[in-house]
Amino acid sequence: MKVLRAQSALAFGGLLSVFSSVRAADECVPWTWTWNLRRAAAATPTVAELGATPMPEPTVVPYARKDAEPQPGEVNCRNWGQTYDNVGYWSCSQLATEFGITIEKFWELNPELAPDCEGVQPNTEYCVAGFIEPVRAVDGRCGPDYKNATCIGTEFGQCCNSETWKCGDTEHDCSLGVCYEGQCPGHKIYTTDGNCGYKFNFSQCAGKWGPCCNLEGRCGTGLDFCGEGKCQSGNCTEWNTPA
Numbered sequence: 001m002k003v004l005r006a007q008s009a010l011a012f013g014g015l016l017s018v019f020s021s022v023r024a025a026d027e028c029v030p031w032t033w034t035w036n037l038r039r040a041a042a043a044t045p046t047v048a049e050l051g052a053t054p055m056p057e058p059t060v061v062p063y064a065r066k067d068a069e070p071q072p073g074e075v076n077c078r079n080w081g082q083t084y085d086n087v088g089y090w091s092c093s094q095l096a097t098e099f100g101i102t103i104e105k106f107w108e109l110n111p112e113l114a115p116d117c118e119g120v121q122p123n124t125e126y127c128v129a130g131f132i133e134p135v136r137a138v139d140g141r142c143g144p145d146y147k148n149a150t151c152i153g154t155e156f157g158q159c160c161n162s163e164t165w166k167c168g169d170t171e172h173d174c175s176l177g178v179c180y181e182g183q184c185p186g187h188k189i190y191t192t193d194g195n196c197g198y199k200f201n202f203s204q205c206a207g208k209w210g211p212c213c214n215l216e217g218r219c220g221t222g223l224d225f226c227g228e229g230k231c232q233s234g235n236c237t238e239w240n241t242p243a
């Protein structure tokens, strides 16, 4: 697995616009950029003319690739920490502690060092903040039929609409009961198909489905769903309060 380095100038909060801002701000220049500039600037006299040893090409290390965006499943690193002169089995937990992450998170971000920090190098940068890059809805299509692609960080909107399986930003797209995932609690908490309760992973009713889950595990409104002896969860009191 390649571990990729993103510009630390991009704050974590900029994640939503990470793709557009990277391109727009032109921050993701290849890391040989400075070298090429330096060479161009040093055009007269050339190193050959001076009889000096030419500057060696820098070694390309995989985790220092700044010119590529992380692919799904790869580490999207947002911050880096450096080891000291002396390294050992303790260096990984030392870095984790220093940057306030768990050792499990550290292994996730630096899988090549798991599970015992073997092979850790001195004075070397390792990832100390970030996440595994998800599949993103690059074409605006999201949800189970589209590789569970997430709308987060796409240009189409941050909410996956479970009626259209398209990313969007309208109030409806992001509403409870409609929003499958994205900038909303999503289907793991609120039903997007009207099924609810203990039979369906304790999915909750909301929005267009009505406030109550009946004993059969369907959402709805009125006495058949919210009434005593019918309602298993939700706003069961709504129809029970005496007139």
Ligand SMILES: *[C@@H]1O[C@H](CO)[C@@H](O)[C@H](O)[C@H]1NC(C)=O
Residues within 6 Å of the ligand: 143, 144, 147, 148
């Ligand atoms: C998408 O997510 C659903 C529910 O979390 C899961 O059952 C399904 O296997 C996933 N599909 C893919 C292609 O990952």
Ligand SMILES: *[C@@H]1O[C@H](CO)[C@@H](O)[C@H](O)[C@H]1NC(C)=O
Residues within 6 Å of the ligand: 188, 189, 201, 202
């Ligand atoms: C079940 O619900 C919990 C939280 O309520 C969630 O973390 C989990 O992913 C859900 N499982 C499935 C299969 O949706």
Ligand SMILES: *[C@@H]1O[C@H](CO)[C@@H](O)[C@H](O)[C@H]1NC(C)=O
Residues within 6 Å of the ligand: 211, 235, 237, 238
């Ligand atoms: C529950 O129903 C009552 C009565 O209609 C309402 O005033 C209250 O806002 C509802 N609560 C929720 C959480 O929907």
